Amino acid sequence: MKIGIIGSGDVGRAIADGLVASGHDVMIGTRDIGRPELKSWRKKHDQHKSLGSTTEAANYGEMAVLAIAWHAAEDVLSQVRPELAGKVVIDVTNPLIFNDDEAPELSIGHSMSGGEIVQHSLPDSHVVKTLNIINHAHMIQPKYKQGTPTMFVCGNNQSAKAHTVEMLIDMGWEDIVDIGPIEKSRLLEPLCLLWIEYGVSRGTWDHAISMLAN
Numbered sequence: 001m002k003i004g005i006i007g008s009g010d011v012g013r014a015i016a017d018g019l020v021a022s023g024h025d026v027m028i029g030t031r032d033i034g035r036p037e038l039k040s041w042r043k044k045h046d047q048h049k050s051l052g053s054t055t056e057a058a059n060y061g062e063m064a065v066l067a068i069a070w071h072a073a074e075d076v077l078s079q080v081r082p083e084l085a086g087k088v089v090i091d092v093t094n095p096l097i098f099n100d101d102e103a104p105e106l107s108i109g110h111s112m113s114g115g116e117i118v119q120h121s122l123p124d125s126h127v128v129k130t131l132n133i134i135n136h137a138h139m140i141q142p143k144y145k146q147g148t149p150t151m152f153v154c155g156n157n158q159s160a161k162a163h164t165v166e167m168l169i170d171m172g173w174e175d176i177v178d179i180g181p182i183e184k185s186r187l188l189e190p191l192c193l194l195w196i197e198y199g200v201s202r203g204t205w206d207h208a209i210s211m212l213a214n
Contacts, residue, residue: 003167004029004061006054006080011092011136012067013041015171018140020048022170029057029080058083063163065090070107070114077121085124088160090167091115091185092131094192103200106189115185119156126160128153129185130168133192135205141172142208149208150175152191154184177211 001024005012008030016026027050030038042049050060058064058080068076070093095114096104108114115129130153131139142149151173155161165176179187191209199205 001025002027002060002062004057004059004064005067006057006064006076007067007069008032008035008038008051009067009069011139012065013037014136014139015065015067015092015131016041016049017044018171019167021140024048024170026050027052027057027060029054054080055083061087063088063090063167065092066118067092069093070095073114073118074121077118081122081124084122087125088157088163089118089122089125089127090131090164091118091127091129093118094132094189096192103196104193106193109186109190111186113183113185113189115154115182115189119182126155126157127182128155128157128160128164129182129188130154130164132188133195134208138206138208139171143172144208144210147210147212148175149173150177150211152177152179152184152188154179154182154188156181175210 003019003024003026005016005028008028016028019026025048029052033051054076093114095107097107098104119127153161153164161178168176
């Protein structure tokens with residue numbers, strides 16, 4: 001499958017690597033195609049990886065992954081809206097505000113979420129929120145000695161969520177839980193803050209969330 005990655009940072013490149021390893025073709029969309037790390041990334045699997053603008057990546061993919069900083073979301077989404085019509089858009093963003101010497105905070109919450117804003121901004125697309133509660137280094141083939149990490153998905157379209165679950169399985173996830181419509185992003189985005197606070201208190205960013213049952 002062809003998948004467009006909208007965003008060229010650590011998260012976008014990690015997801016792209018995982019998808020290529022699973023047999024997919026990917027294009028990363030970026031506003032600066034000349035960045036050295038992107039040229040190096042493309043050389044690793046040249047036949048399955050390509051670079052383009054954010055609009056080109058949105059147009060390229062049968063599915064798309066939104067992996068951008070939240071402050072850029074409004075501008076980027078306005079650019080790619082036509083190209084994403086009718087497509088599944090996997091939203092891995094978190095609406096975080098970063099303050100000097102302080103832990104990040106959510107810019108919205110409780111009665112609204114970033115996932116809902118993305119869906120409202122892309123009314124003709126099928127947005128699925130997932131992969132926002134783990135370090136990019138462990139998004140692919142997550143393995144933990146203490147157990148199997150849990151990944152949640154939410155969105156309004158059942159078929160879109162089914163395709164997203166298939167992609168997550170390709171990336172090595174085993175425990176995947178559908179928690180309902182896109183409004184459930186109001187739960188997943190604060191869960192990212194809990195993940196951050198745990199990392200700060202324990203001095204690690206290699207942890208994951210797991211739900212245990214007898």
